[in-house]
Amino acid sequence: MTNGHHSDLPASSATDAQDASETYQRFLTDLFGAIAYGELSAFERMSSDARFSPTLHDRATLGRLAVHEYAHFEVICTRLTAMGVDPEEAMRPFQASVDAFHDRTRPADWYESLMKFYVTDAISDDFYQAVASWLDAETNSLIQGLKATEQPGEILQGRLKVALADDPRLASRLALWGRRLVGEALTQAQRVVVERAFPGSLLEGQGREAVDAEIKALIAQLTRNHSKRMSLLGLTA
Amino acid sequence: MTNGHHSDLPASSATDAQDASETYQRFLTDLFGAIAYGELSAFERMSSDARFSPTLHDRATLGRLAVHEYAHFEVICTRLTAMGVDPEEAMRPFQASVDAFHDRTRPADWYESLMKFYVTDAISDDFYQAVASWLDAETNSLIQGLKATEQPGEILQGRLKVALADDPRLASRLALWGRRLVGEALTQAQRVVVERAFPGSLLEGQGREAVDAEIKALIAQLTRNHSKRMSLLGLTA
Numbered sequence: 001m002t003n004g005h006h007s008d009l010p011a012s013s014a015t016d017a018q019d020a021s022e023t024y025q026r027f028l029t030d031l032f033g034a035i036a037y038g039e040l041s042a043f044e045r046m047s048s049d050a051r052f053s054p055t056l057h058d059r060a061t062l063g064r065l066a067v068h069e070y071a072h073f074e075v076i077c078t079r080l081t082a083m084g085v086d087p088e089e090a091m092r093p094f095q096a097s098v099d100a101f102h103d104r105t106r107p108a109d110w111y112e113s114l115m116k117f118y119v120t121d122a123i124s125d126d127f128y129q130a131v132a133s134w135l136d137a138e139t140n141s142l143i144q145g146l147k148a149t150e151q152p153g154e155i156l157q158g159r160l161k162v163a164l165a166d167d168p169r170l171a172s173r174l175a176l177w178g179r180r181l182v183g184e185a186l187t188q189a190q191r192v193v194v195e196r197a198f199p200g201s202l203l204e205g206q207g208r209e210a211v212d213a214e215i216k217a218l219i220a221q222l223t224r225n226h227s228k229r230m231s232l233l234g235l236t237a
Numbered sequence: 238m239t240n241g242h243h244s245d246l247p248a249s250s251a252t253d254a255q256d257a258s259e260t261y262q263r264f265l266t267d268l269f270g271a272i273a274y275g276e277l278s279a280f281e282r283m284s285s286d287a288r289f290s291p292t293l294h295d296r297a298t299l300g301r302l303a304v305h306e307y308a309h310f311e312v313i314c315t316r317l318t319a320m321g322v323d324p325e326e327a328m329r330p331f332q333a334s335v336d337a338f339h340d341r342t343r344p345a346d347w348y349e350s351l352m353k354f355y356v357t358d359a360i361s362d363d364f365y366q367a368v369a370s371w372l373d374a375e376t377n378s379l380i381q382g383l384k385a386t387e388q389p390g391e392i393l394q395g396r397l398k399v400a401l402a403d404d405p406r407l408a409s410r411l412a413l414w415g416r417r418l419v420g421e422a423l424t425q426a427q428r429v430v431v432e433r434a435f436p437g438s439l440l441e442g443q444g445r446e447a448v449d450a451e452i453k454a455l456i457a458q459l460t461r462n463h464s465k466r467m468s469l470l471g472l473t474a
Contacts, residue, residue: 040293043300047284056277056325056332060314063280067307070300077297088293095293 028139029083032076033090035128035143037098039073040091042066042121045102049113058110058159065117065152072146079142101188105181111163115174118156119181119226126225127189130218153229160233175235182226182237186219265376266320269313270327272365272380274335276310277328279303279358282339286350295347295396302354302389309383316379338425342418348400352411355393356418356463363462364426367455390466397470412472419463419474423456 043066050062077087105120107113125147132143164170227237280303287299314324342357344350362384369380401407464474 040296040300044284044288044296047281047303048288051281051285056328059277059281060310060324063277063307063310066284067304070304073297073300087297091293 025083028135029080029085029090030093031128031131031139032080032083032085033087033092034094034098035146036073036076036080036087037091037094038124039069039076041098041102042117043069043073045113046117049107049110052110052113054110061155061159062114065155068152075142075146097188097191101184105184107177111160111170111174112177114156114160114163115177116181118153118160118229119178120185121156122153122229123182123185123189123222123226126222127218130221157229157232164233164235171235174233175230178226178230178235178237182223186222189222190215190219262320265372266317266322266327267330268365268368268376269317269320269322270324270329271331271335272383273310273313273317273324274328274331275361276306276313278335278339279354280306280310282350283354286344286347289347289350291347298392298396299351302392305389312379312383334425334428338421342421344414348397348407348411349414351393351397351400352414353418355390355397355466356415357422358393359390359466360419360422360426360459360463363459364455367458394466394469401470401472408472411470412467415463415467415472415474419460423459426459427452427456 046062046069047066050059050066053059053062080087080090105116107116128143128146132140135143160174164174223237230237283299283303283306287296287303290296290299317324317327342353344353365380365383369377372380397411401411460474467474
């Protein structure tokens with residue numbers, strides 16, 4: 001990315017380059033804003049729900065996962081600040097939509113809450129990492145780096161397996177809940193980031209159709225990954 | 238503290254020393270269990286309440302304070318594990334009583350929640366630090382070290398001052414709430430730790446009356462500190 005200053009290009013091309021750079025910066029601001037608000041919300045919801053865990057061990061474990069979400073939130077805020085952007089300004093456009101997502105997916109109990117984090121955290125990780133792979137190396141490495149060394153997915157998966165073994169009736173309820181969650185999460189992914197913060201210009205030189213195809217392929221990939229994760233629990237996606 | 242093994246003392250004294258050591262270890266287990274469960278609960282309540290903050294900035298700030306509580310919880314759990322004690326076993330005896338304390342002091346809104354952390358966090362810090370000053374150097378330094386470099390009291394105090402300036406009617410409500418909280422917190426301090434985990438043997442060579450006097454002096458000190466903190470907000474304790 002050039003910023004158009006000190007350019008040997010004719011004035012109009014320099015302006016084009018500057019416009020492209022500004023569009024890219026706005027895209028990054030939106031992307032980081034969406035990630036940051038998602039992490040802050042996940043932190044609050046996860047730590048609130050931790051309180052209803054059946055054991056002290058579960059409370060401590062969920063608490064630790066929540067603290068990791070907060071750490072990710074701080075990493076993204078630091079980057080936004082370094083870009084000269086107020087993190088709160090960047091998050092604000094996504095607040096209503098993320099809150100609405102959580103309102104539509106209120107867990108009925110602790111197991112549904114566990115399942116919600118298992119399903120939606122993984123989808124949003126997959127999604128942001130796919131988007132990041134199309135971006136500049138610095139942004140890409142920041143977003144790839146958010147995958148904590150301690151894999152929350154594995155911890156949640158292990159705990160859900162124990163719960164499913166303890167109460168076989170839970171399986172049909174959680175399978176149904178998982179389908180509901182993946183539907184809402186994919187709608188959310190398309191709405192929040194694709195519509196708002198995904199300018200076609202990112203996939204340079206491609207037409208509208210090629211961009212649509214790319215997004216379709218991404219959604220298909222997210223769906224496949226989700227099905228695999230459900231299978232790991234012995235559930236049908 | 239000797240553990241009685243390899244001792245040159247006659248058998249009965251060695252047994253006495255071992256008994257004293259075991260009593261002390263039990264006391265430490267109780268003390269750390271009470272602190273750990275208090276921190277875990279504070280983490281969960283604070284991060285849950287953060288969601289109802291009037292601004293994103295407040296949410297992020299309260300979230301960070303909550304994360305500090307979780308870090309303290311982990312420090313204490315690590316120490317318990319090093320002592321060969323299961324942190325969950327150590328916390329369990331205090332669960333009902335701490336939960337009941339929180340049930341009795343449910344904040345009616347976000348400002349009462351802020352006030353609750355301001356008042357009760359400070360009282361429990363003061364209390365545990367006073368108790369720690371009577372203990373072995375290692376325990377004492379561990380507990381004194383829990384005071385985060387970032388003083389949560391100052392952050393909460395600053396935020397409460399702004400709220401009180403914005404809405405003068407808040408003052409009488411928060412003053413009343415502060416009185417309720419200090420009463421509950423002092424009852425709690427006396428009940429959870431004094432009755433259960435405070436063997437007179439700690440204050441060696443002192444009689445029952447001297448121990449009672451020491452506890453009375455401590456409670457008076459906690460009350461004075463609380464009054465000072467209320468004055469800093471312009472409120473009467």
